[in-house]
Amino acid sequence: MSELTEELNKRLTFAIISHPDAGKTTITEKLLLFGGAIHMAGAVKSKRNSTKTTSDFMKMEQERGISISTSVMGFDYKGREVRLLDTPGHADFSEDTYRTLTAVDSALMVIDSVKGVEERTKTLCEITAMRATPVITYINKMDREGREPIELLDEIEEELKIKACPLSWPIGQGQQFKGVYSIYENRIILFNPRETLDTSSEVVEITDINDSALDDAIGETLAKRLREELELVCGVYPEFDKDEYLKAKITPVFFGSAINNFGVRELIDSMVDIAPEPLPRATESRIVSPDEDKFTGLIFKIHANLNPRHRDRIAFMRINSGIFERNKAYTHVRSGKTYKAANPTAFMAQDREIIDKAFPGDIIGLHDTGTFKIGDVITEGEKLQFTGIPNFAPSIFRIAQNKDPLKSKQFDQGLQHLTEEGVAQVFYKVSTKERIIGVVGPLQLEVIQYRLDNEYKAKCNFIPVEYIGACWVSSSNKEQLNKFEKFFYSHLAKDKTDKLVYMYSNKWVFERTKEEYPELTFATTSD
Incomplete structure:
Protein backbone atom coordinates (compact mmCIF):
# COMPACT_ATOMS: atom_id res chain seq x y z
CA MET A 1 0.00 0.00 0.00
CA ASP A 76 -6.54 11.69 16.06
CA TYR A 77 -9.25 9.24 17.08
CA LYS A 78 -9.26 5.46 16.75
CA GLY A 79 -6.87 5.40 13.83
CA ARG A 80 -8.42 8.28 11.86
CA GLU A 81 -7.01 11.76 11.38
CA VAL A 82 -10.05 13.93 12.11
CA ARG A 83 -10.32 17.43 10.64
CA LEU A 84 -13.22 19.33 12.17
CA LEU A 85 -14.51 22.70 10.92
CA ASP A 86 -16.81 24.61 13.28
CA THR A 87 -18.88 26.95 11.11
CA ALA A 275 -18.03 8.81 7.53
CA PRO A 276 -16.31 8.94 4.13
CA GLU A 277 -12.63 9.39 3.42
CA PRO A 278 -11.68 12.25 1.02
CA LEU A 279 -13.98 12.41 -2.01
CA PRO A 280 -13.38 13.47 -5.64
CA ARG A 281 -13.69 17.20 -6.48
CA ALA A 282 -15.13 18.82 -9.59
CA THR A 283 -13.23 21.36 -11.69
CA GLU A 284 -14.38 23.25 -14.78
CA SER A 285 -12.56 20.73 -16.99
CA ARG A 286 -12.58 17.38 -15.14
CA ILE A 287 -13.07 15.46 -11.88
CA VAL A 288 -10.01 15.33 -9.62
CA SER A 289 -9.63 12.08 -7.67
CA PRO A 290 -7.89 12.27 -4.26
CA ASP A 291 -5.65 9.29 -5.06
CA GLU A 292 -4.05 11.02 -8.05
CA ASP A 293 -0.26 11.25 -7.76
CA LYS A 294 -0.09 14.97 -8.55
CA PHE A 295 -0.98 17.51 -5.89
CA THR A 296 -3.93 19.93 -6.16
CA GLY A 297 -5.28 22.27 -3.47
CA LEU A 298 -8.03 24.87 -3.11
CA ILE A 299 -7.92 28.11 -1.09
CA PHE A 300 -11.40 28.29 0.48
CA LYS A 301 -10.81 30.78 3.30
CA ILE A 302 -8.48 33.66 4.16
CA HIS A 303 -8.08 35.21 7.60
CA ALA A 304 -5.98 38.21 8.53
CA ASN A 305 -4.63 38.66 12.06
CA LEU A 306 -5.44 35.14 13.19
CA ASN A 307 -2.78 35.88 15.78
CA PRO A 308 -3.01 39.67 16.40
CA ARG A 309 0.46 39.74 18.01
CA HIS A 310 2.02 38.64 14.72
CA ARG A 311 -0.17 40.71 12.34
CA ASP A 312 -0.31 37.71 10.03
CA ARG A 313 -2.58 36.61 7.23
CA ILE A 314 -3.37 32.95 6.67
CA ALA A 315 -4.83 31.29 3.58
CA PHE A 316 -6.63 28.03 4.40
CA MET A 317 -6.13 25.33 1.79
CA ARG A 318 -7.93 22.01 1.38
CA ILE A 319 -5.68 19.30 -0.12
CA ASN A 320 -7.72 17.67 -2.90
CA SER A 321 -5.24 15.22 -4.41
CA GLY A 322 -1.65 13.99 -4.15
CA ILE A 323 0.83 14.88 -1.42
CA PHE A 324 1.65 18.49 -0.51
CA GLU A 325 5.27 18.99 0.56
CA ARG A 326 6.89 21.85 2.40
CA ASN A 327 9.27 24.00 0.29
CA LYS A 328 8.34 22.21 -2.95
CA ALA A 329 7.72 24.43 -5.99
CA TYR A 330 4.08 24.50 -7.14
CA THR A 331 2.05 26.59 -9.58
CA HIS A 332 -0.33 29.29 -8.42
CA VAL A 333 -2.82 28.82 -11.28
CA ARG A 334 -4.44 32.28 -11.35
CA SER A 335 -1.12 34.15 -11.58
CA GLY A 336 0.90 31.42 -13.26
CA LYS A 337 3.70 32.08 -10.76
CA THR A 338 5.71 29.55 -8.76
CA TYR A 339 4.75 29.16 -5.11
CA LYS A 340 6.66 27.53 -2.23
CA ALA A 341 5.39 27.18 1.35
CA ALA A 342 8.18 27.52 3.90
CA ASN A 343 5.99 27.10 6.99
CA PRO A 344 2.72 25.30 6.18
CA THR A 345 0.73 24.80 9.38
CA ALA A 346 -1.88 22.48 10.81
CA PHE A 347 -4.42 23.91 13.28
CA MET A 348 -6.10 23.18 16.56
CA ALA A 349 -8.10 26.42 16.80
CA GLN A 350 -5.50 29.10 17.66
CA ASP A 351 -2.65 26.60 18.09
CA ARG A 352 -0.42 25.84 15.10
CA GLU A 353 2.10 23.21 14.14
CA ILE A 354 4.48 23.42 11.16
CA ILE A 355 4.19 20.31 8.97
CA ASP A 356 6.36 18.79 6.24
CA LYS A 357 3.59 16.94 4.39
CA ALA A 358 -0.16 17.08 3.96
CA PHE A 359 -2.59 14.65 2.35
CA PRO A 360 -6.05 14.81 0.71
CA GLY A 361 -8.65 15.89 3.25
CA ASP A 362 -6.14 17.90 5.27
CA ILE A 363 -6.78 21.60 5.90
CA ILE A 364 -3.54 23.57 6.18
CA GLY A 365 -2.65 27.21 6.66
CA LEU A 366 -0.31 29.07 4.30
CA HIS A 367 1.39 32.31 5.29
CA ASP A 368 0.04 34.90 2.85
CA THR A 369 1.39 38.33 1.97
CA GLY A 370 -1.48 39.08 -0.42
CA THR A 371 -0.77 36.33 -2.94
CA PHE A 372 -4.04 34.47 -2.52
CA LYS A 373 -7.73 35.08 -3.10
CA ILE A 374 -10.61 32.81 -2.14
CA GLY A 375 -11.05 30.21 -4.88
CA ASP A 376 -7.37 30.13 -5.88
CA VAL A 377 -5.93 26.79 -6.93
CA ILE A 378 -2.39 25.44 -6.45
CA THR A 379 -1.20 22.51 -8.57
CA GLU A 380 1.93 20.86 -9.93
CA GLY A 381 1.43 22.73 -13.20
CA GLU A 382 -2.03 21.74 -14.49
CA LYS A 383 -4.39 24.67 -15.07
CA LEU A 384 -7.45 23.73 -13.04
CA GLN A 385 -10.28 25.72 -11.49
CA PHE A 386 -12.34 23.99 -8.80
CA THR A 387 -16.03 24.87 -8.88
CA GLY A 388 -18.54 25.65 -6.16
CA ILE A 389 -16.96 28.53 -4.20
CA PRO A 390 -19.95 30.88 -3.95
CA ASN A 391 -20.44 34.63 -3.64
CA PHE A 392 -23.99 35.61 -2.68
CA ALA A 393 -25.61 38.87 -3.67
CA PRO A 394 -25.70 41.10 -0.56
CA SER A 395 -28.84 42.89 0.60
CA ILE A 396 -27.27 45.68 2.70
CA PHE A 397 -25.04 48.34 1.15
CA ARG A 398 -22.95 51.06 2.74
CA ILE A 399 -20.21 53.51 1.85
CA ALA A 400 -17.37 52.99 4.32
CA GLN A 401 -16.09 56.38 5.49
CA ASN A 402 -12.70 56.76 7.17
CA LYS A 403 -13.13 58.75 10.42
CA ASP A 404 -9.44 59.63 10.71
CA PRO A 405 -7.70 60.96 7.55
CA LEU A 406 -4.31 60.28 9.20
CA LYS A 407 -5.15 56.57 9.18
CA SER A 408 -6.00 56.30 5.47
CA LYS A 409 -3.37 53.65 4.80
CA GLN A 410 -4.54 51.45 7.70
CA PHE A 411 -8.17 51.99 6.72
CA ASP A 412 -7.63 51.00 3.08
CA GLN A 413 -5.48 48.02 4.00
CA GLY A 414 -8.02 46.80 6.56
CA LEU A 415 -10.94 47.04 4.15
CA GLN A 416 -8.93 45.28 1.45
CA HIS A 417 -8.00 42.42 3.79
CA LEU A 418 -11.52 42.01 5.17
CA THR A 419 -13.15 41.94 1.74
CA GLU A 420 -10.53 39.47 0.50
CA GLU A 421 -11.38 37.28 3.49
CA GLY A 422 -15.03 37.31 2.46
CA VAL A 423 -16.23 39.21 5.55
CA ALA A 424 -17.91 41.56 3.07
CA GLN A 425 -17.98 42.22 -0.67
CA VAL A 426 -16.71 45.37 -2.30
CA PHE A 427 -18.19 46.95 -5.43
CA TYR A 428 -16.79 49.86 -7.45
CA LYS A 429 -19.39 52.04 -9.15
CA VAL A 430 -18.70 52.36 -12.85
CA SER A 431 -19.83 56.00 -12.98
CA THR A 432 -18.06 57.42 -9.92
CA LYS A 433 -15.48 54.74 -8.93
CA GLU A 434 -17.05 54.97 -5.48
CA ARG A 435 -16.35 51.99 -3.20
CA ILE A 436 -19.50 50.36 -1.80
CA ILE A 437 -19.46 47.63 0.84
CA GLY A 438 -22.09 44.92 0.53
CA VAL A 439 -23.05 42.47 3.30
CA VAL A 440 -25.68 39.78 3.87
CA GLY A 441 -26.57 40.86 7.42
CA PRO A 442 -26.06 43.86 9.74
CA LEU A 443 -23.81 41.94 12.15
CA GLN A 444 -21.17 41.85 9.41
CA LEU A 445 -21.00 45.66 9.54
CA GLU A 446 -20.33 45.49 13.27
CA VAL A 447 -17.57 42.95 12.66
CA ILE A 448 -15.95 45.23 10.06
CA GLN A 449 -16.00 48.21 12.45
CA TYR A 450 -14.74 46.09 15.33
CA ARG A 451 -11.90 44.50 13.40
CA LEU A 452 -10.84 47.75 11.70
CA ASP A 453 -10.57 49.34 15.12
CA ASN A 454 -8.93 46.43 16.98
CA GLU A 455 -6.67 45.03 14.27
CA TYR A 456 -5.84 48.06 12.10
CA LYS A 457 -6.38 50.99 14.52
CA ALA A 458 -8.72 52.58 11.99
CA LYS A 459 -12.26 53.75 12.64
CA CYS A 460 -15.08 53.96 10.12
CA ASN A 461 -18.61 55.21 9.71
CA PHE A 462 -21.11 53.58 7.36
CA ILE A 463 -23.16 55.86 5.13
CA PRO A 464 -26.40 54.30 3.81
CA VAL A 465 -27.01 54.16 0.06
CA GLU A 466 -30.23 53.73 -1.88
CA TYR A 467 -29.67 50.15 -3.04
CA ILE A 468 -31.60 47.18 -1.69
CA GLY A 469 -30.14 44.45 -3.88
CA ALA A 470 -27.52 43.48 -6.43
CA CYS A 471 -26.94 40.77 -9.00
CA TRP A 472 -24.31 39.73 -11.50
CA VAL A 473 -25.19 40.44 -15.14
CA SER A 474 -23.98 38.52 -18.17
CA SER A 475 -25.18 37.68 -21.67
CA SER A 476 -24.03 36.24 -24.96
CA ASN A 477 -26.18 38.88 -26.66
CA LYS A 478 -23.65 41.72 -26.81
CA GLU A 479 -26.07 44.15 -28.42
CA GLN A 480 -28.66 43.82 -25.64
CA LEU A 481 -25.94 43.90 -22.97
CA ASN A 482 -24.54 47.16 -24.40
CA LYS A 483 -28.03 48.66 -24.47
CA PHE A 484 -28.56 47.66 -20.84
CA GLU A 485 -25.19 49.11 -19.77
CA LYS A 486 -25.92 52.47 -21.38
CA PHE A 487 -29.39 52.80 -19.89
CA PHE A 488 -28.42 51.68 -16.34
CA TYR A 489 -24.96 53.25 -16.34
CA SER A 490 -25.43 54.96 -12.96
CA HIS A 491 -26.56 51.66 -11.35
CA LEU A 492 -23.66 49.52 -12.52
CA ALA A 493 -20.61 48.43 -10.58
CA LYS A 494 -17.73 45.98 -10.88
CA ASP A 495 -16.82 43.42 -8.24
CA LYS A 496 -13.26 42.56 -7.20
CA THR A 497 -12.93 40.18 -10.17
CA ASP A 498 -14.17 42.86 -12.60
CA LYS A 499 -17.54 41.14 -13.17
CA LEU A 500 -20.48 43.41 -14.00
CA VAL A 501 -22.97 44.00 -11.17
CA TYR A 502 -26.38 45.66 -11.39
CA MET A 503 -27.41 47.46 -8.19
CA TYR A 504 -31.09 48.31 -7.81
CA SER A 505 -33.11 50.34 -5.34
CA ASN A 506 -36.60 49.12 -6.21
CA LYS A 507 -37.66 45.49 -6.47
CA TRP A 508 -40.52 46.24 -8.86
CA VAL A 509 -38.11 48.03 -11.21
CA PHE A 510 -35.72 45.08 -10.99
CA GLU A 511 -38.45 42.59 -11.99
CA ARG A 512 -39.50 44.85 -14.84
CA THR A 513 -35.88 45.14 -15.99
CA LYS A 514 -35.54 41.35 -16.18
CA GLU A 515 -38.65 41.21 -18.37
CA GLU A 516 -37.35 43.94 -20.67
CA TYR A 517 -33.97 42.27 -21.13
CA PRO A 518 -34.81 38.56 -21.54
CA GLU A 519 -31.43 37.78 -23.14
CA LEU A 520 -29.56 38.86 -20.00
CA THR A 521 -28.78 36.59 -17.05
CA PHE A 522 -29.30 38.20 -13.63
CA ALA A 523 -27.54 35.94 -11.12
CA THR A 524 -27.81 36.18 -7.32
CA THR A 525 -24.71 34.02 -6.86
CA SER A 526 -21.30 34.05 -8.47
CA ASP A 527 -18.47 31.51 -8.19
Missing part, protein backbone atom coordinates in the same frame (compact mmCIF):
# COMPACT_ATOMS: atom_id res chain seq x y z
CA SER A 2 1.41 3.40 -1.01
CA GLU A 3 1.85 6.23 1.48
CA LEU A 4 -0.91 8.22 -0.25
CA THR A 5 -3.42 5.35 -0.12
CA GLU A 6 -2.62 4.62 3.52
CA GLU A 7 -3.08 8.25 4.56
CA LEU A 8 -6.27 8.62 2.49
CA ASN A 9 -7.89 5.77 4.40
CA LYS A 10 -7.23 7.61 7.67
CA ARG A 11 -8.69 11.01 6.78
CA LEU A 12 -12.06 12.28 8.04
CA THR A 13 -12.88 15.92 7.26
CA PHE A 14 -16.28 17.26 8.29
CA ALA A 15 -18.11 20.48 9.18
CA ILE A 16 -20.52 21.06 12.05
CA ILE A 17 -23.67 22.93 11.01
CA SER A 18 -26.72 24.12 12.92
CA HIS A 19 -29.05 26.97 13.78
CA PRO A 20 -27.58 29.37 16.39
CA ASP A 21 -27.84 28.11 19.98
CA ALA A 22 -28.51 24.49 19.06
CA GLY A 23 -25.29 23.56 20.87
CA LYS A 24 -22.94 23.39 17.88
CA THR A 25 -19.92 24.97 19.54
CA THR A 26 -20.53 22.92 22.71
CA ILE A 27 -20.46 19.66 20.79
CA THR A 28 -17.35 20.86 18.95
CA GLU A 29 -15.65 21.26 22.32
CA LYS A 30 -16.80 17.83 23.48
CA LEU A 31 -15.58 16.14 20.29
CA LEU A 32 -12.19 17.76 20.87
CA LEU A 33 -12.34 16.63 24.47
CA PHE A 34 -13.13 13.01 23.58
CA GLY A 35 -10.49 13.18 20.85
CA GLY A 36 -7.87 14.25 23.39
CA ALA A 37 -7.22 17.56 21.63
CA ILE A 38 -8.10 19.58 24.76
CA HIS A 39 -8.17 18.66 28.44
CA MET A 40 -10.94 20.84 29.80
CA ALA A 41 -14.50 20.94 28.50
CA GLY A 42 -15.46 24.24 26.90
CA ALA A 43 -12.12 25.76 27.72
CA VAL A 44 -8.55 26.50 26.93
CA LYS A 45 -6.78 27.37 30.15
CA SER A 46 -5.25 30.80 30.09
CA LYS A 47 -2.58 32.15 32.42
CA ARG A 48 -5.32 33.50 34.64
CA ASN A 49 -7.07 30.11 34.64
CA SER A 50 -10.08 31.61 32.89
CA THR A 51 -11.89 29.69 30.16
CA LYS A 52 -12.67 30.49 26.56
CA THR A 53 -14.33 28.43 23.88
CA THR A 54 -11.60 26.75 21.86
CA SER A 55 -13.12 27.29 18.43
CA ASP A 56 -14.27 30.88 19.02
CA PHE A 57 -10.75 32.35 19.07
CA MET A 58 -11.60 35.93 18.05
CA LYS A 59 -12.13 38.33 20.95
CA MET A 60 -15.47 39.50 19.57
CA GLU A 61 -16.69 35.90 19.43
CA GLN A 62 -15.67 35.34 23.04
CA GLU A 63 -17.45 38.52 24.16
CA ARG A 64 -20.68 37.79 22.25
CA GLY A 65 -20.75 34.01 22.62
CA ILE A 66 -21.25 33.43 18.89
CA SER A 67 -19.15 31.97 16.10
CA ILE A 68 -18.26 34.62 13.50
CA SER A 69 -15.63 32.76 11.51
CA THR A 70 -15.05 29.13 10.68
CA SER A 71 -12.49 27.48 12.96
CA VAL A 72 -10.29 24.62 11.80
CA MET A 73 -9.28 21.93 14.30
CA GLY A 74 -7.71 18.51 14.16
CA PHE A 75 -7.14 15.44 16.32
CA PRO A 88 -20.75 30.15 12.06
CA GLY A 89 -24.36 29.43 12.93
CA HIS A 90 -25.54 33.01 12.50
CA ALA A 91 -27.18 33.72 9.11
CA ASP A 92 -25.20 36.96 8.71
CA PHE A 93 -22.09 34.83 8.16
CA SER A 94 -23.64 32.43 5.65
CA GLU A 95 -20.96 32.79 3.02
CA ASP A 96 -18.19 31.60 5.33
CA THR A 97 -20.25 28.50 6.09
CA TYR A 98 -21.08 27.83 2.42
CA ARG A 99 -17.43 28.12 1.43
CA THR A 100 -16.46 25.78 4.25
CA LEU A 101 -18.88 23.15 2.97
CA THR A 102 -16.85 23.02 -0.25
CA ALA A 103 -13.82 21.90 1.79
CA VAL A 104 -15.34 18.95 3.68
CA ASP A 105 -16.47 15.43 2.80
CA SER A 106 -19.32 15.13 5.30
CA ALA A 107 -21.27 17.16 7.85
CA LEU A 108 -22.58 16.82 11.39
CA MET A 109 -25.93 18.55 11.85
CA VAL A 110 -26.92 19.55 15.40
CA ILE A 111 -30.62 19.99 16.22
CA ASP A 112 -32.07 21.39 19.45
CA SER A 113 -34.60 18.86 20.81
CA VAL A 114 -36.62 21.71 22.34
CA LYS A 115 -36.90 23.86 19.19
CA GLY A 116 -36.67 21.19 16.49
CA VAL A 117 -35.66 21.99 12.92
CA GLU A 118 -35.08 25.74 12.59
CA GLU A 119 -34.75 28.04 9.59
CA ARG A 120 -30.96 28.16 9.46
CA THR A 121 -30.77 24.37 9.58
CA LYS A 122 -33.07 24.17 6.54
CA THR A 123 -30.85 26.49 4.52
CA LEU A 124 -27.67 24.63 5.40
CA CYS A 125 -29.25 21.27 4.65
CA GLU A 126 -30.23 22.57 1.21
CA ILE A 127 -26.56 23.37 0.56
CA THR A 128 -25.42 19.90 1.66
CA ALA A 129 -28.14 18.35 -0.52
CA MET A 130 -26.96 20.35 -3.55
CA ARG A 131 -23.47 18.94 -3.04
CA ALA A 132 -24.73 15.45 -2.02
CA THR A 133 -22.71 15.80 1.20
CA PRO A 134 -23.37 12.94 3.67
CA VAL A 135 -24.90 14.22 6.93
CA ILE A 136 -25.06 12.68 10.42
CA THR A 137 -27.61 14.24 12.81
CA TYR A 138 -27.19 14.76 16.55
CA ILE A 139 -30.35 15.73 18.44
CA ASN A 140 -29.08 17.68 21.44
CA LYS A 141 -30.42 18.75 24.84
CA MET A 142 -32.35 15.54 25.58
CA ASP A 143 -31.97 16.35 29.29
CA ARG A 144 -34.48 19.17 28.77
CA GLU A 145 -38.23 18.96 28.24
CA GLY A 146 -38.64 19.12 24.47
CA ARG A 147 -40.30 17.69 21.40
CA GLU A 148 -41.16 14.00 21.12
CA PRO A 149 -38.37 12.02 19.36
CA ILE A 150 -40.79 10.64 16.72
CA GLU A 151 -42.02 14.18 16.06
CA LEU A 152 -38.42 15.36 15.58
CA LEU A 153 -37.68 12.56 13.10
CA ASP A 154 -40.84 13.38 11.14
CA GLU A 155 -39.83 17.03 11.07
CA ILE A 156 -36.36 16.16 9.78
CA GLU A 157 -37.88 14.20 6.91
CA GLU A 158 -40.55 16.76 6.09
CA GLU A 159 -38.52 19.96 6.44
CA LEU A 160 -35.07 18.78 5.35
CA LYS A 161 -36.19 16.36 2.62
CA ILE A 162 -33.93 13.54 3.80
CA LYS A 163 -34.81 10.13 5.21
CA ALA A 164 -34.06 9.77 8.93
CA CYS A 165 -32.39 6.62 10.22
CA PRO A 166 -32.16 6.56 14.05
CA LEU A 167 -29.07 4.72 15.30
CA SER A 168 -29.87 5.43 18.93
CA TRP A 169 -33.10 5.99 20.83
CA PRO A 170 -33.69 8.05 24.00
CA ILE A 171 -34.99 6.48 27.18
CA GLY A 172 -37.26 9.18 28.54
CA GLN A 173 -36.68 12.91 28.20
CA GLY A 174 -36.11 16.00 30.35
CA GLN A 175 -36.12 15.13 34.06
CA GLN A 176 -37.07 11.55 33.12
CA PHE A 177 -34.12 11.14 30.74
CA LYS A 178 -32.35 7.89 31.68
CA GLY A 179 -30.05 7.36 28.71
CA VAL A 180 -30.14 5.94 25.20
CA TYR A 181 -30.43 2.55 23.60
CA SER A 182 -27.82 2.20 20.85
CA ILE A 183 -29.57 0.56 17.91
CA TYR A 184 -26.21 0.59 16.13
CA GLU A 185 -24.43 -1.40 18.87
CA ASN A 186 -27.32 -3.14 20.73
CA ARG A 187 -26.53 -1.73 24.14
CA ILE A 188 -27.82 0.77 26.70
CA ILE A 189 -25.85 3.78 27.84
CA LEU A 190 -27.22 5.16 31.10
CA PHE A 191 -27.36 8.92 31.61
CA ASN A 192 -25.44 10.46 34.49
CA PRO A 193 -24.65 14.19 34.12
CA ARG A 194 -20.94 14.63 34.77
CA GLU A 195 -17.75 16.20 33.50
CA THR A 196 -15.77 12.96 33.31
CA LEU A 197 -15.40 11.15 30.01
CA ASP A 198 -15.39 7.68 31.55
CA THR A 199 -18.85 6.23 30.95
CA SER A 200 -17.81 2.57 30.95
CA SER A 201 -19.55 1.90 34.28
CA GLU A 202 -22.82 3.23 32.86
CA VAL A 203 -22.96 0.98 29.77
CA VAL A 204 -25.18 -2.10 29.92
CA GLU A 205 -24.64 -4.64 27.14
CA ILE A 206 -28.03 -5.76 25.81
CA THR A 207 -27.97 -8.07 22.81
CA ASP A 208 -31.68 -8.94 23.13
CA ILE A 209 -34.19 -6.15 23.73
CA ASN A 210 -36.43 -8.66 25.58
CA ASP A 211 -33.65 -9.54 28.04
CA SER A 212 -34.73 -9.01 31.67
CA ALA A 213 -31.44 -7.13 32.15
CA LEU A 214 -33.18 -4.22 30.46
CA ASP A 215 -35.86 -4.15 33.19
CA ASP A 216 -33.17 -4.32 35.87
CA ALA A 217 -31.27 -1.44 34.29
CA ILE A 218 -34.07 1.10 33.73
CA GLY A 219 -37.15 -0.30 35.47
CA GLU A 220 -40.11 -2.25 34.09
CA THR A 221 -42.18 0.76 33.07
CA LEU A 222 -39.46 2.45 31.00
CA ALA A 223 -38.33 -0.92 29.63
CA LYS A 224 -41.83 -1.68 28.37
CA ARG A 225 -42.12 1.78 26.81
CA LEU A 226 -38.69 1.45 25.18
CA ARG A 227 -39.59 -1.93 23.64
CA GLU A 228 -42.82 -0.49 22.22
CA GLU A 229 -41.07 2.56 20.80
CA LEU A 230 -38.24 0.51 19.28
CA GLU A 231 -40.75 -1.83 17.64
CA LEU A 232 -42.44 1.20 16.09
CA VAL A 233 -39.14 2.85 15.08
CA CYS A 234 -37.75 -0.30 13.49
CA GLY A 235 -40.99 -0.77 11.58
CA VAL A 236 -41.21 2.80 10.27
CA TYR A 237 -37.60 3.80 9.65
CA PRO A 238 -35.11 1.99 7.40
CA GLU A 239 -32.20 -0.09 8.59
CA PHE A 240 -28.91 1.70 8.29
CA ASP A 241 -27.41 1.36 4.81
CA LYS A 242 -23.93 2.87 4.54
CA ASP A 243 -24.18 3.31 0.77
CA GLU A 244 -27.41 5.30 1.16
CA TYR A 245 -25.73 7.50 3.78
CA LEU A 246 -22.70 8.11 1.54
CA LYS A 247 -25.09 9.10 -1.28
CA ALA A 248 -26.74 11.59 1.14
CA LYS A 249 -30.08 9.74 0.84
CA ILE A 250 -30.41 9.08 4.59
CA THR A 251 -29.13 10.77 7.73
CA PRO A 252 -28.16 8.59 10.73
CA VAL A 253 -29.64 10.14 13.89
CA PHE A 254 -28.21 10.10 17.43
CA PHE A 255 -29.66 11.53 20.65
CA GLY A 256 -27.81 13.00 23.60
CA SER A 257 -26.83 15.95 25.78
CA ALA A 258 -23.56 17.54 24.68
CA ILE A 259 -23.26 19.79 27.73
CA ASN A 260 -23.22 16.64 29.88
CA ASN A 261 -20.84 14.71 27.58
CA PHE A 262 -23.68 12.30 26.89
CA GLY A 263 -24.08 10.58 23.54
CA VAL A 264 -20.92 12.22 22.21
CA ARG A 265 -18.70 9.13 22.41
CA GLU A 266 -21.29 7.02 20.53
CA LEU A 267 -21.56 9.78 17.93
CA ILE A 268 -17.83 10.08 17.26
CA ASP A 269 -17.37 6.28 17.35
CA SER A 270 -19.98 6.02 14.61
CA MET A 271 -18.49 8.86 12.59
CA VAL A 272 -15.02 7.33 12.42
CA ASP A 273 -16.69 4.06 11.43
CA ILE A 274 -18.99 5.27 8.63
